[in-house]
């Protein structure tokens with residue numbers, strides 16, 4: 403049986419003995435178990451569903467000390483970062499549990515019968531119900547938070563859907579450990595074993611997307627992989643929703659007034675943000691629009707030079723980074739502000755940061771090549787001559803996860819115009835900050851218009867991520883005893899509901 407073997411990016415050495423590829427027969431069995439579990443999970447009350455989520459959070463916190471060294475070995479990411487990521491992941495599971503108990507996620511709406519309305523209205527009661535087994539593709543760059551027990555899993559379980567995770571080849575042993583932990587929690591709570599499982603091997607991803615038992619997919623990863631799998635989901639005889647969260651360029655704009663007030667601080671914040679996690683963040687600021695004559699080249703060069711090289715997550719990520727930096731630096735209009743000195747070959751996949759620059763005029767005339775995400779420690783400064791040139795350049799941007807503006811309270815630039823251009827392009831607009839932190843909260847939006855996602859209507863981070871795994875159903879004139887508890891007279895679950903157009907809190 404062939405296996406998926408993780409490798410330490412720092413040394414290139416294999417980690418562990420590998421995890422067997424999932425055979426087509428095993429995939430069938432795993433999806434059949436998920437299908438069998440679906441009605442039971444859908445019928446779980448909020449208290450039991452919340453118990454599952456908090457049980458997973460508790461188990462992850464307890465196992466964190468053991469799991470972090472394995473994650474370090476498979477991803478090359480540092481201990482503090484991974485310890486923080488475990489805490490973020492268990493927090494996310496617990497936040498979902500509180501949201502399940504609060505109850506507004508099912509969007510219960512009751513319209514009383516009104517025979518005098520035109521047309522006459524029967525008793526109508528609408529809510530969101532779980533869509534069925536969800537396939538979750540994990541990403542390499544967040545081995546906890548966007549992986550086995552990460553955001554897509556937490557939101558799908560909160561919605562009442564069984565989960566099948568497609569393991570990332572960058573951390574197969576960690577996936578297997580987290581899966582075993584989750585399956586123990588499921589078993590201890592007396593839930594069906596099909597509630598949660600994982601599949602391994604690159605072939606199992608497309609096979610699972612096309613499996614009739616899978617009802618929706620969540621994907622975090624590259625634009626190319628996401629698009630290929632999205633197409634498969636749509637080519638099924640019964641197309642299913644595919645929520646792909648893909649690569650992003652995250653433009654950041656700095657006004658001349660902001661440079662004058664705090665240029666040094668902005669330079670340090672920028673370099674810190676685009677090199678964080680060795681640039682392997684989907685929210686990395688990949689473009690920085692600076693006024694021409696900003697005078698920051700020297701300081702930026704110094705700051706970039708102070709950043710140590712670090713291993714890239716996988717060989718594939720490293721190869722794509724080299725190609726991406728090479729093709730950016732080769733464009734005739736691009737100049738190099740900072741580039742790593744050639745260093746003797748090191749085992750593993752180490753990379754040091756680069757910073758490139760071009761003019762807004764050149765960027766605008768070569769926008770497709772100069773606005774591709776290059777995943778890793780590189781960013782492009784785009785120098786604008788006038789507010790008009792800046793706004794025209796920004797209007798050429800495609801969809802991104804974030805856009806950031808650095809400006810002053812009284813600013814010479816028309817900042818309202820900038821925001822009006824940017825908020826049509828992104829899911830999150832940031833004022834005087836940096837995009838790399840993504841808080842897990844009710845108000846978070848992590849998504850955006852094409853090409854950054856395959857569906858701009860939803861988020862993959864935050865409580866409303868559950869909306870992707872829920873489907874609306876209206877019950878018309880159904881007797882009270884046969885209605886789901888969320889819609890019954892007397893509101894037995896004590897949840898917020900809209901009754902005859904008015905929001906009614908419990």
Ligand code: NAP
Pocket residue numbers: 539540541542543544548568569570571572603604605607608622623624625626627628630631647648649650683684685718719775777803848862
């Ligand atoms: P990736 O290489 O696309 O891998 C993601 C998953 O998709 C893996 O399970 C991989 O399987 C599978 N896959 C990729 N291409 C495939 C194909 N053609 N056919 C079948 N399966 C395929 O991405 P990554 O290296 O994990 O992550 C890097 C990218 O993710 C960056 O572009 C980053 O910006 C993006 N990202 C986005 C977000 C967001 O929220 N928008 C968050 C984090 C990362 P194998 O592992 O088996 O090959």
